[in-house]
Amino acid sequence: MENLIVSALSKRSTDVHMQIEANKQKILFRSLYGLVSAPIMGNLNDLFEYCKFRSNLDLSMNMIPQTGSFEIIIRKQKVRLRFSAIETYHSKSGVIRILNLHKADSLAELSSDEYQKEFQRLTQLQNGLILFCGSTGSGKSTTMFTWLKTLRNRRIYTIEDPIEQIFDQFMQVQVNSKQGLTFSEAVFQLLRHDPDVIVIGEIRGPTEAKAAIRSAYSGHLVVATIHSASAQQTIYRLMDFEVSKADIEQTLKVSIFQQLVLRQDKKGRGAKFEFIFY
Numbered sequence: 001m002e003n004l005i006v007s008a009l010s011k012r013s014t015d016v017h018m019q020i021e022a023n024k025q026k027i028l029f030r031s032l033y034g035l036v037s038a039p040i041m042g043n044l045n046d047l048f049e050y051c052k053f054r055s056n057l058d059l060s061m062n063m064i065p066q067t068g069s070f071e072i073i074i075r076k077q078k079v080r081l082r083f084s085a086i087e088t089y090h091s092k093s094g095v096i097r098i099l100n101l102h103k104a105d106s107l108a109e110l111s112s113d114e115y116q117k118e119f120q121r122l123t124q125l126q127n128g129l130i131l132f133c134g135s136t137g138s139g140k141s142t143t144m145f146t147w148l149k150t151l152r153n154r155r156i157y158t159i160e161d162p163i164e165q166i167f168d169q170f171m172q173v174q175v176n177s178k179q180g181l182t183f184s185e186a187v188f189q190l191l192r193h194d195p196d197v198i199v200i201g202e203i204r205g206p207t208e209a210k211a212a213i214r215s216a217y218s219g220h221l222v223v224a225t226i227h228s229a230s231a232q233q234t235i236y237r238l239m240d241f242e243v244s245k246a247d248i249e250q251t252l253k254v255s256i257f258q259q260l261v262l263r264q265d266k267k268g269r270g271a272k273f274e275f276i277f278y
Contacts, residue, residue: 001047001050001051001072002072002074003041004016004027004038004041004047004096005072005074005079005081005096005098006074006075007029007038007039008029008038008096008098009074009079009098011029011031011036012031012032013029013030013031013098014030014097014098014137015029015030015095015096015097015098015137016028016029016030016038016095016096016098017029017030017035017093017094017095018044018047018048018092018093018094018095018096019091019092019093020044020045020048020091020092020093020094021090021091021092022090022091025040025044026040027039027040027044030137032262045092047094048085048092048094051083051085051094051096052066052068052083052085054070054072054083055067055068055069055070055082055083055085056068056070057083057085062087063087063088065084065085065086066084066085067082067083067084067085067162068082068083068162069081069082069083069099069162069163069164070083078100079098079100080098080099080100080164080165080166081096081097081098081099082096082097082099082162082164083095083096083097084097097137097164099164099165100165106146106150107119107143107146107147107150109146110139110142110143110146110270110271115273115275118256118273118275119147119150121277122147122254122256123150123151125221125253125254126221127216127219127220127221128216128221128222128251128252128253129212129213129216129222129223129224129251129252129253130221130222130223130224130253130254130256131203131223131224131225131226131234131252131254131255131256132144132223132224132225132226132256132258133225133226133227133228133230133231133233133234133237133255133256133257133258134227134228134257134258134259135227135229135259136227137260138258138259138260138271139258139260139271140225140258141164141165141201141202141225143256143258143271144199144223144224144225145165145167148169148170148197148199148223149167149169151197154196154197155171155193155194155195155196155197156169156170156171156195156196156197156199157170157171157172157173157190157193157195157197157198157199158170158171158172158173158198158199158200158201159173159175159183159186159187159190159198159199159200159201159211160172160173160174160175160199160201160202161174161175161183161201161202162174162175163201164201170199171193173186173190182207183200183207183208183211184207184210184211184214186211187211187214187215190215191215191218191220195220196220196221197220197221197222197223198215198220198221198222198223199222199223199224200212200215200222200223200224201224201225202224202225202226203224203225203226203238203241205241206241206242206243208224208241209238209241209242209243210241210242210243212224213243213247213251216251217247217250217251222251226238228257230257230274231255231256231257231274231275231276232255232276234252234255234257235248235252235255238252249278252278253277253278254275254276254277254278255275255276255278256273256274256275257273257274257276258271258272258273258274259271259272259273260272
């Protein structure tokens, strides 16, 4: 595990893919230039089960997709990982996401100065829904949390499943459906704590979408990430999650679409943004 993560970090990879079939095993790194093959170190079946164990997944459930997270220490640095597992009768797929690989201290580290006016305009909003959108691995969460850290004198609470990165500035609540703490219940409880900003980690379906809308209707500023192919498409994505057009018109204030692009200096990736203010 340690050798694998060290190798991924050296290539600035965001994801490690494990593909296990009856007669074939493969490791792929998601790099600046797409997926690249990596050498296999040891038995991938053992590594797959080890990741499930460390992520606190149910080892007895083999046919149901599961996701969890854990931390390891690499060269005296804490590396936070999210592991997603899918198993079928004849194959296994495991993906390790390196969560704190690109933790940024400022928005200037993420993009060029041309977007600073738009981000400054976001800070003026006191209520409604702000959505950071883009494809998988485009850096939505990194940008969202980096912008949230610029807010001053506001009480910020997050609702996440799971908590992927730890931030001292926020009160982070972990959803736990087994113990009755659903997204809806978490929103209900947080509203009693006089929040200024409520963060829904990721809108994946109707449950999170309705929780975000409900929070926005309460007069608070709500911030979330969502997968979509453009800023404009975010509206249709919400409608696909059973949010009415009227609710969208009443609550959605901004969609920020993000794409990762290679920096001109070839020293890594930067972000390109599209803002739509409603």
